[in-house]
Amino acid sequence: MFGRRNDNPERKEKAARGTMLPARVERRVRVSRALLVLEALLPALWPATGVAGFFIALALFGLFSGLSPLPHWLLLAVFGAAIVWLLWRGFRDFHWPSRDEALRHLEKSSGLPHAPLSAYEDVAAENTGDPALWAAHRRWIADRLKRLRLGLPASLLAARDPFALRAIVLLLLVVGVAGTGPGHLDRIADALVPGASGARAASIEAWVTPPGYTGKPPVYLERRADTEAMASLTVPEGATLSLRVHGLKNAPLLESHGDERAKPQPLNTVSDGNYAIDAPLTESADVALTEGGRMIRAWHIEVTPDKAPQIAFAGPLEQSASNALRLVYKVTDDYGVVSAEARIALTRKEKPDAPKMDVPQPRVTAPDVKLTLPSARPREAEGATYAELTAHPWAGLPVTITLAATDDKEQTGLSEPLHIVLPARQFTDPLARAIIEQRRRLALDPRSGASVARFIDNFTQDADRYIEDKSVFLSLRAAYWRLTEARRDTDLTGIYDLLWSIALRIEDGDLSLAERDLRDARKALADALAEGAGNDEIAKLMNDLKSAFDRYMQALAAQQGEMPMMSEMPDGNAQTIDRGELEDMMNAIAELAQNGAREQASAMLEQLQNILENLQVPQQNAQMSPGDRAMSEAIDEMGQLIGKQRELMDRTFREMERQRADGDQGTPLGMPDGRQQPSLDGLAAEQHALSEQLNDILSKLGEAGAEAPDALAEAGNSMKSAEDRLGDGRADRATGSQGQAIERMQAGAQALADKLMEGKGGRGRGQGQAGTDPFGRPMPQSGTASGNEVTVPDKIDMQRARQILEELRKRAAELGRPQIELDYLDRLLQRF
Numbered sequence: 001m002f003g004r005r006n007d008n009p010e011r012k013e014k015a016a017r018g019t020m021l022p023a024r025v026e027r028r029v030r031v032s033r034a035l036l037v038l039e040a041l042l043p044a045l046w047p048a049t050g051v052a053g054f055f056i057a058l059a060l061f062g063l064f065s066g067l068s069p070l071p072h073w074l075l076l077a078v079f080g081a082a083i084v085w086l087l088w089r090g091f092r093d094f095h096w097p098s099r100d101e102a103l104r105h106l107e108k109s110s111g112l113p114h115a116p117l118s119a120y121e122d123v124a125a126e127n128t129g130d131p132a133l134w135a136a137h138r139r140w141i142a143d144r145l146k147r148l149r150l151g152l153p154a155s156l157l158a159a160r161d162p163f164a165l166r167a168i169v170l171l172l173l174v175v176g177v178a179g180t181g182p183g184h185l186d187r188i189a190d191a192l193v194p195g196a197s198g199a200r201a202a203s204i205e206a207w208v209t210p211p212g213y214t215g216k217p218p219v220y221l222e223r224r225a226d227t228e229a230m231a232s233l234t235v236p237e238g239a240t241l242s243l244r245v246h247g248l249k250n251a252p253l254l255e256s257h258g259d260e261r262a263k264p265q266p267l268n269t270v271s272d273g274n275y276a277i278d279a280p281l282t283e284s285a286d287v288a289l290t291e292g293g294r295m296i297r298a299w300h301i302e303v304t305p306d307k308a309p310q311i312a313f314a315g316p317l318e319q320s321a322s323n324a325l326r327l328v329y330k331v332t333d334d335y336g337v338v339s340a341e342a343r344i345a346l347t348r349k350e351k352p353d354a355p356k357m358d359v360p361q362p363r364v365t366a367p368d369v370k371l372t373l374p375s376a377r378p379r380e381a382e383g384a385t386y387a388e389l390t391a392h393p394w395a396g397l398p399v400t401i402t403l404a405a406t407d408d409k410e411q412t413g414l415s416e417p418l419h420i421v422l423p424a425r426q427f428t429d430p431l432a433r434a435i436i437e438q439r440r441r442l443a444l445d446p447r448s449g450a451s452v453a454r455f456i457d458n459f460t461q462d463a464d465r466y467i468e469d470k471s472v473f474l475s476l477r478a479a480y481w482r483l484t485e486a487r488r489d490t491d492l493t494g495i496y497d498l499l500w501s502i503a504l505r506i507e508d509g510d511l512s513l514a515e516r517d518l519r520d521a522r523k524a525l526a527d528a529l530a531e532g533a534g535n536d537e538i539a540k541l542m543n544d545l546k547s548a549f550d551r552y553m554q555a556l557a558a559q560q561g562e563m564p565m566m567s568e569m570p571d572g573n574a575q576t577i578d579r580g581e582l583e584d585m586m587n588a589i590a591e592l593a594q595n596g597a598r599e600q601a602s603a604m605l606e607q608l609q610n611i612l613e614n615l616q617v618p619q620q621n622a623q624m625s626p627g628d629r630a631m632s633e634a635i636d637e638m639g640q641l642i643g644k645q646r647e648l649m650d651r652t653f654r655e656m657e658r659q660r661a662d663g664d665q666g667t668p669l670g671m672p673d674g675r676q677q678p679s680l681d682g683l684a685a686e687q688h689a690l691s692e693q694l695n696d697i698l699s700k701l702g703e704a705g706a707e708a709p710d711a712l713a714e715a716g717n718s719m720k721s722a723e724d725r726l727g728d729g730r731a732d733r734a735t736g737s738q739g740q741a742i743e744r745m746q747a748g749a750q751a752l753a754d755k756l757m758e759g760k761g762g763r764g765r766g767q768g769q770a771g772t773d774p775f776g777r778p779m780p781q782s783g784t785a786s787g788n789e790v791t792v793p794d795k796i797d798m799q800r801a802r803q804i805l806e807e808l809r810k811r812a813a814e815l816g817r818p819q820i821e822l823d824y825l826d827r828l829l830q831r832f
Contacts, residue, residue, distance in 0.1 A: 033102035040097065044090030046166065048083045053169040055079045059191030060176030076192075202247035204289070204297060208281070211238040213377070213408035214335045221299060232300040235281060236335070238409065241301070243267060243289060245275040252291040254279055264290075309333035309413040311340060311405035314382050320613040322515070323423045324386040329371060329415070331405045336377030340405045342369035342387060347400050347419065363489065364443045364496060367392045371403070372526045372606075375599055384606065386613050388519055389422050391500050393443030396424035431459065431467070432506040435476075439499040442483075442492075449492075453483035475502045514552040521548040522609055529602045535594055542590045549586065553579055577611060578639050630704030631752045634697050638749040641693055642742055645719070648686055649738040652722075655680065656731035684726035687738075691719040694745075709751035715744035 058064065064072060097105075206221040214236050221231060245252055245267060253264045254277055267275035281303050288298040315328040331337045344366045367389055374383045389395060399422055403415035427433040438455050441448045460467070460476050467473045479498055486492050504512035525541040533541075585608050592601035694716050701708045722737035 028106060029099065029102050032106040033097055033099065036097035036102060036105055040094055044094050045087075047086035047090055050165060050169050051079060051082050051086060053173055055191070056188060057169065057172035057176045059188045060173070060180055062180070064191040202245060202296075204246075205242075205244040206289075206297065206299075207242050208233065208235050208301070209240045209242060210236050211335075211408065213338075221297075231298075232302065234302040234304060237282065237303050237306045239281045239303070241277075241279045241281055241287065243275075243277050243279075245289070247273055248275065248291060249273065250291055251275050252289050252296060255288045255290055257286040257288065306407070306409050306411065307334050308411040309337050309405040309407045311337075311403045311413050312415045313403065313418060317401075317418065317420060319423055320386065322388070322613050323390045323425055324388040324519075324613050325423065326384055326386055326613075327369075327371065327401075327403070328382070328384045329403055330380075330382040331373075331378065332380045333405070333407050333413075334379070335407060336379050337373065337381075337405045338377060338408055340371035340373060340403065342371060342385075343402045343404050344369065344389075344394070344399050344422075345402075346394060347398050363445070364393050367394065370523075370527070372523070373530045374602060376530055376532045377408075386519075386609060388516075390425040391497075391516070392422070393440050393496055395422045396440075397422060427503060427507050429507050432503040434459075435499055435503045435506070439496060439503075442499075443496060449483050449486060453480055456480045456483070469505065472502055472505055475505075509555065509558070511552075511555040511558075514548070514555040518545075518548040518552045518612065521545040522605065522612070526602065526605055526609075529593060529598050529605065532598070538593045539590070542586070542593070546583075546586055549582070578636065580639075580643075582608070582611070626704045627706040630701050630706045631755065634701055634706075635749055635752050637693075637697055638745055638752070641690065641697070642745050642749070644693075645690055645738060645742050645745065648683065648690065649735055649742065652683055652726070652731050652735050652738060655683065656735060659731060680726050680729055680731060683731075683734075684723055687719060687723040687726055687734075691716060691723060694719060709748040711744045711748035711751060715741045715748060718744060 064075070207218050208221065209218045210216040216236065219233060219235065221233070241254075243254065251266050251269055252275060253266055255264045265277060265279060267277040270276050281301060284302045286298065286300050289296045309331060310333070311329060311331045313328065314330040318326040318328075320326060327342055329340070331340060346366075367387075369385070369387045369389070371385045372383060374381045398419065400417040400419050402417045405413045425436075427436055434455070438452045442452045456476050457480050460473060460480065467476070475498060479495060479502070482492070482495055482498075486495075501513060504516075521541070521544045525538070525545050528537055528541050585604060589601050589604050589608070592598075592604065694712065698708050698712060698716070718737045718741035722734045722741060725731075725734040725737060
């Protein structure tokens with residue numbers, strides 16, 4: 001600060017001769033010089049410091065907090081100019097004290113006359129005196145150096161501040177700090193930054209709303225009270241940052257740092273002093289709310305991208321008995337898949353490494369195959385969809401099938417393409433086969449319209465010879481005139497469906513058309529369940545499905561007669577089924593959907609589709625051998641007998657419950673003397689009648705030369721045991737025998753069906769291979785339905801669900817409940 005004495009050449013020379021001041025004295029010289037600097041600085045700094053202190057005192061009293069920006073800026077300019085001018089004036093004559101001045105100050109403070117500190121460093125001239133006298137002089141100087149004292153600097157503030165204004169400023173500062181409330185630093189910041197107080201007093205509401213499809217709640221952003229550090233949060237892509245600002249005089253800006261494409265966005269003026277903005281968040285960035293270049297709030301927002309969905313084949317393509325393709329797939333997405341489809345395109349190769357095929361450019365669009373999702377917007381799921389593509393003109397041609405899944409952001413994920421030849425229906429009627437061939441020519445060759453029209457015209461000219469059905473004749477003439485009058489491809493809209501319907505009517509009558517209507521009705525119901533449609537729409541589609549099913553069964557009966565049906569499931573298991581069981585399934589689906597169990601209803605509907613798509617009707621009885629005919633009739637009669645036995649078991653169970661209740665009141669459950677309960681007489685008689693019916697079935701099988709399964713004989717023994725126990729008044733034990741009889745009859749009926757299918761060359765079940773019941777659940781050898789592949793609620797579960805639904809409706813009708821509870825009940829009712 002003062003420099004070292006050794007820097008002077010003279011001092012270096014004196015140091016070499018040993019005339020330097022002692023170290024302790026040198027330290028006091030440096031302190032004395034510092035005191036002289038402070039003595040010079042105080043008068044120079046006082047005027048500017050006093051003005052600054054007065055400004056801070058005014059800030060502590062809140063003078064600047066209520067000022068508008070213009071007067072505030074003017075005051076800042078005045079105070080700033082005054083402080084600068086006073087600093088210049090104070091330091092105009094300022095100079096740094098020298099070392100000699102520090103020595104003089106130290107000598108004066110210590111009361112040492114004759115400048116002993118300077119004399120200590122003197123050197124005697126050669127040949128100018130007695131050395132002993134010089135030595136005595138130095139001892140005299142050293143003795144005075146022991147009495148060195150530091151004196152305080154002389155205060156010159158009195159001269160610069162004759163009115164003692166410094167005391168007033170100091171008093172104002174003390175009162176401003178001690179006499180005002182907390183927030184001293186905020187008030188000082190308000191004084192230095194015009195408008196800061198208004199921003200602090202403004203009401204700011206900020207929140208982030210994720211996209212609705214993510215299912216995440218809004219996140220409210222609060223200012224942290226302990227620090228001004230930037231808040232950080234993570235939100236999904238597509239979220240919206242909402243700001244509502246109240247109390248600012250100027251419209252603030254929303255700035256984004258980190259997103260190069262983002263520009264500052266001014267908030268929209270809602271009214272005087274009220275501003276709002278809803279800004280989408282696309283990339284991670286530091287977001288700040290500013291006013292006049294001053295930051296009011298800031299957040300670091302991390303945006304997580306919305307990934308595209310993924311879809312893939314979950315198994316090989318399978319072909320049902322009705323030639324429908326079964327597409328098994330699995331989908332995944334971070335927020336849920338909205339829709340899925342199978343995209344089909346014509347190719348010139350059956351397989352990637354196969355030779356090219358001569359396939360012309362298509363004239364019709366590709367088939368539209370929507371995949372049925374197992375639930376609404378699943379995030380991870382597996383499903384299966386039947387695609388009936390034999391009606392499309394591309395049937396029989398090589399194609400590539402690519403699965404596509406789409407999410408709410410309209411991002412699409414694709415599977416690996418699969419090369420196949422579309423299945424085509426084989427028509428046996430010559431006219432139907434010829435119409436289908438002409439239909440394909442028309443779809444693939446744009447120039448074949450005239451020749452196809454001539455073909456149809458030739459056949460209809462000799463209608464009495466080739467066409468017996470007048471509806472077919474009129475439809476063919478309509479197709480002819482449409483082809484004749486067509487001038488562009490759009491004029492042929494619907495012609496392909498018309499020709500297909502004509503061929504189906506020629507081949508099967510109304511059966512194939514009814515089958516098509518049934519498939520369409522089932523798909524419409526499946527889509528509605530997956531999309532969460534209302535109960536009214538579900539009920540309407542359920543009625544459409546039942547109507548289509550009735551028409552299909554009528555057409556099937558008209559063509560095949562009242563025959564037992566068999567369905568071979570995709571896993572290779574075959575099962576017999578009758579119309580009543582299918583109707584029970586549809587009733588169960590309707591009840592599940594109305595009670596809110598949509599997923600269970602969808603699962604059962606998928607099982608119904610599996611059964612219908614793989615339905616097979618045996619040949620007419622006239623074409624069967626006597627043994628096969630007897631087995632077919634036995635299967636039908638066994639279904640009715642099982643239903644009667646199950647009903648009798650339910651009644652026996654209720655009677656057992658009644659006896660148990662009487663027993664609790666002191667009435668014995670059984671009579672020890674062998675007397676039977678009068679109420680069980682009728683049940684025992686009915687059980688005996690059912691045993692006789694089973695014996696009749698066994699007799700018919702024996703007369704026809706068909707071997708009866710052992711399970712039917714065991715069922716007869718169980719029925720006889722149930723009859724005896726009912727006669728003894730033991731309803732509790734009778735129900736166990738009745739349950740065993742049902743299990744054995746089911747096993748026997750399944751064994752007959754397997755044997756009948758094996759005789760027809762069908763792919764029946766092998767020995768020991770598990771089958772399924774009409775609901776698609778695994779059937780063990782005992783005959784009871786077990787397994788948990790499809791969770792189908794029983795009647796108790798359905799009744800419980802119905803009670804819950806009624807309770808929800810009852811509570812929603814009570815208007816005295818809190819509004820938040822009523823809103824919650826409304827959401828539940830909309831779900832169910």
